[in-house]
Amino acid sequence: MSQAEVFFNTVDSVVKPATLLMLLPRDQTSWCQQEGYNVVHLTYPLPQNSSFKDAMKVVNDKIIALGADWGLLTYGLTTEDAETLVSKLALSLADLKACAHFCPDAEVTHGFLMKDSQRRHIPVTFHLASSQEVLHASLLLLEDPANLGYSLPTHSRLPVRVYSYPLVSKSPPFPFSIQPPVSVNVNDKQSVDPYLRSASNLSLTRTLELLKAHLGPHFNLERLWEKHTYYEFIERNALKTMSTMVTTPYVNHVPTMTGGVGYADLARFYKYHFTTVTLEDFELITVSRTGEAYIDQLETWPTKFFSVGCDRIIDEMIFKCHHTTEIDYFLPGIAPTGKHIEIALVGIVAFRGDKLFFEYWDQAGILVQLGLLDPSNLPVAGVEVAKKVMDPFGMPSNTLLKRWHESEGLPID
Secondary structure: OOOEEEEOOOOOOOOOOOEEEEEEOHHHHHHHOOOOOEEEEEEOOOOOOOOHHHHHHHHHHHHHHHOOOEEEEEEOOEHHHHHHHHHHOOOOHHHEEEEEEEOOEOOOOOOOOOEOOOOOEOOEEEEEEOOOHHHHHHHHHHHOHHHOOOOOOOOOOOOEEEEEEOOOOOOOOHHHHOOOHHHOOOOOOOOOOHHHHHHHHHHHHHHHHHHHHHHOOOOOHHHHHHHHHHHHHHOOOHHHHHHOEEEEEEEEEOOOOEEEEOHHHHHHHHHHHOOOOOOEEEEEEEEEEOOOOEEEEEOOEEEEEEOOOOOEEEEEEEEEEEOOOOOOOOOOOOOOOOOEEEEEEEEEEEEEOOEEEEEEEEOOOHHHHOOOOOHHHOOOOOOHHHHHHHOOOOOOOOOOOHHHHHHOOOOOO
């Protein structure tokens, strides 16, 4: 069986995908999918008695055949193989736009720092376990522009970025201890160490930031999010809402833990407990959004300071309405009071490729933990809130939604 294989881009909106060369074990190939790239995967480490130099020749041919700019992602790469990769890969470095190395099996930088024809560093990001102190120390000097040996324009990003993650493993590289987003199964009750989940999430976002800055693709996350919320609140169409999401999405309204994990539960939630709720004088006002800003308007949605990150949006919002019907997703089990309500919300929305992966909404969960609210007669959870944020697939949804059983078994299409 060949040690090199190609995973073609599966994101339909990406017409001319860049190429990623990824060096990682065969059982970790799910990390190669869903972000809008053609991926050349080389099984790494190679089997005993296999030639890394010969493997590079095969990889070289596959990358040339794809005919695009490319990036390099490695996991546990040794110094010897790093040097071979640089010296034996026949591709022009002019086509190599970015590199990311997870937990290199090395204590020196030799072979991991590549330069272009102008002797400037090809942008590179290192993700290290905190135990890799020697390598970390040698790289930190390069995060100071004065040590690069050339001047940077004021608008340029630093070409060498180094991140260290506490209490995670160097070998195997820590991302291998957690499932890639594309392969999450709703039936898996995997309990993940919070340090590991933190390191995995942060390193993925930081790697995508690097790749998208130098290779693309650039998705209009603003418009994708607006389309999703338009289907939710204006058209109130559950199927259209679900069409904007990945195949295994989740939504978690944090204080009440309403929402769902996986397509079936979330489609059921949207169809019977979200889009069927008709609110009087409803308004959702976006106060702020992370990243760069601009002004825009969508239908009846007043919005300010629209902006995005590389794979997520964080919204600060005000939700207003008259409480004339039971609101399953915010106030489950609370009979209509007729009163005007106004809630401050924070929504965290993540994307995989051009589809939504998850949403978090939060408004008041801290009050229970502070002892300021008695949760026995109120739809507010306590410490379970933080646990579900850290481990969304390990904690049940809708435990406070007493009417959840009423929609069990009903059609979702």
